Amino acid sequence: MQSAARPESPRTADATVYSRDAELAAVRGLLAAPEAGARALVLVGEAGIGKTTLWTAGVEAARAAGWTVLTARGAPEESGLSFAGLMDLMEQLPDSRFAALPQIQRAAVEAALLRAAPTASIGPLEVGAGTLAVLRGLCQERPVLVAVDDLQWLDEPTTDALWFAVRRLGTSALRILTAYRTAGVADDESYVRKYIAADDIPLENVERLTVGPLGSEPIRRLIRDRYQAVLPLGAADRIAEQTGGNPFWALEVGAALAAEPGVGRARAVAASELPIPASLSALVRRRLGSLEPEVHEVLLTVAMLDQPTIALARRVLAPSVAAPDAAIDRAVASGVVAALSGRLRVAHPLLGAAVADAAPPLARGALHRRLPEVVEDPELRARHVLRAWQGEPDADIAAYLEAGSASAAARGAVRSAAELAERAADCTPITDREDRCRRLRVAGELHLRAGDYQQARTCAEAVWRTGVEDRRRALPVLVEAMWWAEGRHQAEGFVAPLAANTELDAHTRAVVLALAADVGDGLGTPRAELARRSLELFDQVGAEADGAALATALLYSALADLEAGRGIAFEQMNRIGELQRELPYVVSSNRADNVMAAWYKDVDDLDRSRVALLAAIAANQDLGDEPMLVSLYGHLALTEVWAGRPAAARDALDRGIPLISAEAGKPVGMTAAESTLTLFADSIGTTRPRIDSLPAGGVMVASLIGLAALLDGDDEAVVEVLGAALAKARQAGVREPGRRGRFEGNLGQALVNLGRLEEARDISADLIELGTRNHRPTLLGIGHRIDGFAFGAEGDLDAAAQSLEAAVEAHRDSQFPVELGRSLLALGQIQRRRKDRPQAGEALRAALECFEAAGAVPFADLARAELGKGRRGTGGETLTPTEQQVADLVAAGHTNREVAARLFISIRTVETHLAAVYRKLGVRSRSELAARHR
CATH class of the missing domain: 1.25.40.10 (Tetratricopeptide repeat domain)
Structure with a gap:
C-alpha cells in the first residue's frame, strides 16, 4: 500500500504563497532575534482564507533555520479528545527527552501522551509542569517554534498544558505561531488574551494579524498554477467577487472548471464558462458528489474519527469497502484526504464539515456505533459512543462513558474526565440509583480538581439530595466547592444544621463534624472540640471510615495541639500522610508534607523547617502547583529571617513573588518576611x-x-x-x-x-x-x-x-x-x-x-x-557611655522617665547625667541638645 509513504498532503505541500508580502514579513519577523525572548504571532481569519499556507511557510522557514519545530493541528473531531494536540506536538521527540524529567513529571507526560500507562494520580498541573520542563530543555539547546494550526479546535487539556508552560517561558528562545479560524474576526481578542498572552508573555509581545482576501490577479495565478486553466482578467474579477477573495473557494471554482466537459487545460477560459452557482457551498457539495462511493466513504470515516491512523481507518472501512487500502490511496490522490506519518486528515475543514453534514443521521450513528468495536482507547471509545447516543438512558453506554472518564482522569485530563463522568450519570437508567450517584460524585470530585467549583457543587448536591447509602461521600466535595465558590460563611451555613442533627448515622455525623472543624458549626465551637467528637465517631466506624474526612479531623486535631502549645503531633501527622496517599486528590494546603514543613518553624526548629520546606518546594515544582509554591516560599523566607539569614530570605522572596496571582494576593508569611527585612x-x-x-x-x-x-x-x-x-x-x-x-x-x-x-x-x-x-x-x-x-x-x-x-x-x-x-x-x-x-x-x-x-x-x-565612647564637649571633655546614651535618648525626644526605663536607672540618675551632658557639651536646654545631634 502507498498511503503510509506519502510525505505530505496537497494542503501543506504547496509552498507558493500568493500576494502575501506583509503577512510573510510578519512570519519572518516572528523568527528574528530568537534570543530576545518569547513572542507569538496569531493568524486570524475565516476558513479557507490562507492561514494554513502562511503557517506552513513559517514552519518550513524555522526548520530551514535549524530551529526545533513542534507542530499540531486542531480538528473538530479531536477537540474533545484529551491531549490529542500535545501528542501531535511531541510525537517526534525521542524517549530520552522525557527520561531526564523528574519522576512525577515524566509519569504525567508519558501518560498524557499514551507512551506509558498511568502509575499514580495525575492532574493537569503535573502535565503542565512536565510540558514546561520539556519545552525549557528544548529552548536551552536551540530556538523552538511551537506551531498550532486551527487553534480553535485544539483540545482543552492540551491548551491548558501549553498555557501553563508558555506563560512561564517568557525569557526563553521560544516563538509561537498559531492560526485561529473565526466566522468573524471581531471577537477573538479574548481568546488570544486567555491562551497566548498570559503573564510571562505580555500582550504587546503577541502580534495578531488578520489574513484578508486575495485580489483577482493572485486568484488568477492560483487557479492557473493549480489547474492549468488561464482566466481572463474579467473572469478572475468575477471569481474574486463571488468567493470574497477566499482562496479555498476560488480553488473549488477551479476544480469545478477543470471538470467541465469540453474545457481544456492550458487555454484561456471565458467568463461565460465559469461554474459559479448562487451558493458557493454548492461547489463543495458538487465536489463531494463527484467522488466515487468508496472515496466518499473514506472521507466520511476520516472526518468522523478522532486521530485516525491508516491502520484504524482500514479496520473501520473493512465491513463496507472491498479494498480499504486502495480506497485510501484514491482518496489521498483526489486531494480530499491527506496522509502524513501514518495518520490521515481531511484536506480542509470545510470538506470535513460538509461530508459530515451531508451524511444522514442514521448513517453517522451507525458509523459511531461500529467504532467502539475497533477503537482501543477507552476515552476514544466513549466519545464515539456518546456521539451515537440517542438520548435514552442506556446502562451499557453509561459504562462506556464511565470507563472513558476514568481513562482521561488517569492521564491528568480532569476537565474531560469530569464531562464524561457527568454524561455517564445522565445516561444511567433511573432505576440504577447507586450507579448514577457514584458517577455524579466522581464528576463532582473531578470538577473540583479542575477548579469548576459551581459545577462541582451542582453534582455533589444532586448526590446529597438522594437517599443512597454512601451519599456522605459527596459532602467533602460539596463543602469544599461551596467554600471556594461562595465563601466560608456559606459553607458554614450549610454544615451548621447538619452538625446539630444528632439523628444522622455515626459515619455521616463523623464526616459532618470533620467538615465543621474546617468551616465552623455556626455555634463557635472550638475546632479542637469538633475534631475530637469526629474522631470518636470515626473510631466507632472503624476500617470503613471515609479517608478524606478522617484526614481532615486528624489535621484539625493536630492543629489544636500545636496552637495549645503541645507541639507537633507527629503520630497524627504521619497517619494523615498515610491516609492521603490512598486518596485520588488532596488540596495542596492540607497535604501532610506541606503542613509539616510550615509547622517546624512554629516550634522553633528552623533547621528542620528549612530542609522540609526546600523538599516541599521541589515536590510542588514537579507538580506545577504555583499557589502552594507561593505559600512555601513565604514560609521559607520567614524561616530565614528568624534564622538571621537575610540574603537567603530575600532569595526566597525573589523566587516566590513572581508566582503570585492577582486573585490570591501575597500570603501573610511572605508579607511578614518582607516587612521584617524592611524593618531591619x-x-x-x-x-x-x-x-x-x-x-x-x-x-x-x-x-x-x-x-x-x-x-x-x-x-x-x-x-x-x-x-x-x-x-x-x-x-x-x-x-x-x-x-x-x-x-x-x-x-x-x-x-x-x-x-x-x-x-x-x-x-x-x-x-x-x-x-x-x-x-x-x-x-x-x-x-x-x-x-x-x-x-x-x-x-x-x-x-x-x-x-x-x-x-x-x-x-x-x-x-x-x-x-x-x-x-x-x-x-x-x-x-x-x-x-x-x-x-x-x-x-x-x-x-x-x-x-x-x-x-x-x-x-x-x-x-x-x-x-560608643561618646563625643567631646567644648572643653575637650568626653561623655561617658551612659551620658552618651542619655544624650541620644533625650535628643530623640524621650522624657526623663522614658530614658530611665530604657536604661534601667532611676529618674534622679538621669537628671544627674543630663546635667553633666549639658555642662560638657556647652548646651543649656533639650532643644539645643537636639539641634546639636542633628
Missing part, C-alpha cells in the same frame, strides 16, 4: 513609618508594628497593639508563640518599661513553662530576659544579671541569632550598671556581631550606642 534594613526612624503603614493583616502584622514601636521607644504603642493581640490569641485558645507572631518578648519588655512588672512576669512565666515542658530554648531565653528586665527595673541588679545570663545560655542553644543578640545586649546593659565594664563590653560586642550578621540595623544601632 535601616535605622528605626526611617523604617517605622513603612511598618506602621502596613495594611491590617492579623497577628503577624501586629507583631511587626509592635516591634517597630519598641525599637522607637514608643512603649505605650507597643502595649496597645500587642496587648490586644495577646488578648485575642488567648480568647482563641492559641498559646503557641510561633502561631501568634512571636511578640511576647517585645510586649514583656514594653510592660517593664512602663512599670507594669506583674503583667510582664505573667508572660515570662508562661514562656518558661512552655519552654521547659517542650524543650524549647528560644522560649526559655525570652522568658528569662523579661525577668531580667523586671529585676533591673526594681534595682535588683544581681538577680537581673543572673536571669539574663540564663537567657544568654538558653539562646546559645537556640536557632534565633537576633534573640541571642538581644539577650546579650540586655546583659551588657546590666553589667555596665553593675560597674562590670570588661564583661559589659564583651557582651555588647558579641551582641553587635549577632545583629550585624543578621542584618538587623536598628538593633545594631542600639549595641553601638552602648559601646
Whole structure:
C-alpha cells in the first residue's frame, strides 16, 4: 500500500504563497532575534482564507533555520479528545527527552501522551509542569517554534498544558505561531488574551494579524498554477467577487472548471464558462458528489474519527469497502484526504464539515456505533459512543462513558474526565440509583480538581439530595466547592444544621463534624472540640471510615495541639500522610508534607523547617502547583529571617513573588518576611513609618508594628497593639508563640518599661513553662530576659544579671541569632550598671556581631550606642557611655522617665547625667541638645 509513504498532503505541500508580502514579513519577523525572548504571532481569519499556507511557510522557514519545530493541528473531531494536540506536538521527540524529567513529571507526560500507562494520580498541573520542563530543555539547546494550526479546535487539556508552560517561558528562545479560524474576526481578542498572552508573555509581545482576501490577479495565478486553466482578467474579477477573495473557494471554482466537459487545460477560459452557482457551498457539495462511493466513504470515516491512523481507518472501512487500502490511496490522490506519518486528515475543514453534514443521521450513528468495536482507547471509545447516543438512558453506554472518564482522569485530563463522568450519570437508567450517584460524585470530585467549583457543587448536591447509602461521600466535595465558590460563611451555613442533627448515622455525623472543624458549626465551637467528637465517631466506624474526612479531623486535631502549645503531633501527622496517599486528590494546603514543613518553624526548629520546606518546594515544582509554591516560599523566607539569614530570605522572596496571582494576593508569611527585612534594613526612624503603614493583616502584622514601636521607644504603642493581640490569641485558645507572631518578648519588655512588672512576669512565666515542658530554648531565653528586665527595673541588679545570663545560655542553644543578640545586649546593659565594664563590653560586642550578621540595623544601632565612647564637649571633655546614651535618648525626644526605663536607672540618675551632658557639651536646654545631634 502507498498511503503510509506519502510525505505530505496537497494542503501543506504547496509552498507558493500568493500576494502575501506583509503577512510573510510578519512570519519572518516572528523568527528574528530568537534570543530576545518569547513572542507569538496569531493568524486570524475565516476558513479557507490562507492561514494554513502562511503557517506552513513559517514552519518550513524555522526548520530551514535549524530551529526545533513542534507542530499540531486542531480538528473538530479531536477537540474533545484529551491531549490529542500535545501528542501531535511531541510525537517526534525521542524517549530520552522525557527520561531526564523528574519522576512525577515524566509519569504525567508519558501518560498524557499514551507512551506509558498511568502509575499514580495525575492532574493537569503535573502535565503542565512536565510540558514546561520539556519545552525549557528544548529552548536551552536551540530556538523552538511551537506551531498550532486551527487553534480553535485544539483540545482543552492540551491548551491548558501549553498555557501553563508558555506563560512561564517568557525569557526563553521560544516563538509561537498559531492560526485561529473565526466566522468573524471581531471577537477573538479574548481568546488570544486567555491562551497566548498570559503573564510571562505580555500582550504587546503577541502580534495578531488578520489574513484578508486575495485580489483577482493572485486568484488568477492560483487557479492557473493549480489547474492549468488561464482566466481572463474579467473572469478572475468575477471569481474574486463571488468567493470574497477566499482562496479555498476560488480553488473549488477551479476544480469545478477543470471538470467541465469540453474545457481544456492550458487555454484561456471565458467568463461565460465559469461554474459559479448562487451558493458557493454548492461547489463543495458538487465536489463531494463527484467522488466515487468508496472515496466518499473514506472521507466520511476520516472526518468522523478522532486521530485516525491508516491502520484504524482500514479496520473501520473493512465491513463496507472491498479494498480499504486502495480506497485510501484514491482518496489521498483526489486531494480530499491527506496522509502524513501514518495518520490521515481531511484536506480542509470545510470538506470535513460538509461530508459530515451531508451524511444522514442514521448513517453517522451507525458509523459511531461500529467504532467502539475497533477503537482501543477507552476515552476514544466513549466519545464515539456518546456521539451515537440517542438520548435514552442506556446502562451499557453509561459504562462506556464511565470507563472513558476514568481513562482521561488517569492521564491528568480532569476537565474531560469530569464531562464524561457527568454524561455517564445522565445516561444511567433511573432505576440504577447507586450507579448514577457514584458517577455524579466522581464528576463532582473531578470538577473540583479542575477548579469548576459551581459545577462541582451542582453534582455533589444532586448526590446529597438522594437517599443512597454512601451519599456522605459527596459532602467533602460539596463543602469544599461551596467554600471556594461562595465563601466560608456559606459553607458554614450549610454544615451548621447538619452538625446539630444528632439523628444522622455515626459515619455521616463523623464526616459532618470533620467538615465543621474546617468551616465552623455556626455555634463557635472550638475546632479542637469538633475534631475530637469526629474522631470518636470515626473510631466507632472503624476500617470503613471515609479517608478524606478522617484526614481532615486528624489535621484539625493536630492543629489544636500545636496552637495549645503541645507541639507537633507527629503520630497524627504521619497517619494523615498515610491516609492521603490512598486518596485520588488532596488540596495542596492540607497535604501532610506541606503542613509539616510550615509547622517546624512554629516550634522553633528552623533547621528542620528549612530542609522540609526546600523538599516541599521541589515536590510542588514537579507538580506545577504555583499557589502552594507561593505559600512555601513565604514560609521559607520567614524561616530565614528568624534564622538571621537575610540574603537567603530575600532569595526566597525573589523566587516566590513572581508566582503570585492577582486573585490570591501575597500570603501573610511572605508579607511578614518582607516587612521584617524592611524593618531591619535601616535605622528605626526611617523604617517605622513603612511598618506602621502596613495594611491590617492579623497577628503577624501586629507583631511587626509592635516591634517597630519598641525599637522607637514608643512603649505605650507597643502595649496597645500587642496587648490586644495577646488578648485575642488567648480568647482563641492559641498559646503557641510561633502561631501568634512571636511578640511576647517585645510586649514583656514594653510592660517593664512602663512599670507594669506583674503583667510582664505573667508572660515570662508562661514562656518558661512552655519552654521547659517542650524543650524549647528560644522560649526559655525570652522568658528569662523579661525577668531580667523586671529585676533591673526594681534595682535588683544581681538577680537581673543572673536571669539574663540564663537567657544568654538558653539562646546559645537556640536557632534565633537576633534573640541571642538581644539577650546579650540586655546583659551588657546590666553589667555596665553593675560597674562590670570588661564583661559589659564583651557582651555588647558579641551582641553587635549577632545583629550585624543578621542584618538587623536598628538593633545594631542600639549595641553601638552602648559601646560608643561618646563625643567631646567644648572643653575637650568626653561623655561617658551612659551620658552618651542619655544624650541620644533625650535628643530623640524621650522624657526623663522614658530614658530611665530604657536604661534601667532611676529618674534622679538621669537628671544627674543630663546635667553633666549639658555642662560638657556647652548646651543649656533639650532643644539645643537636639539641634546639636542633628
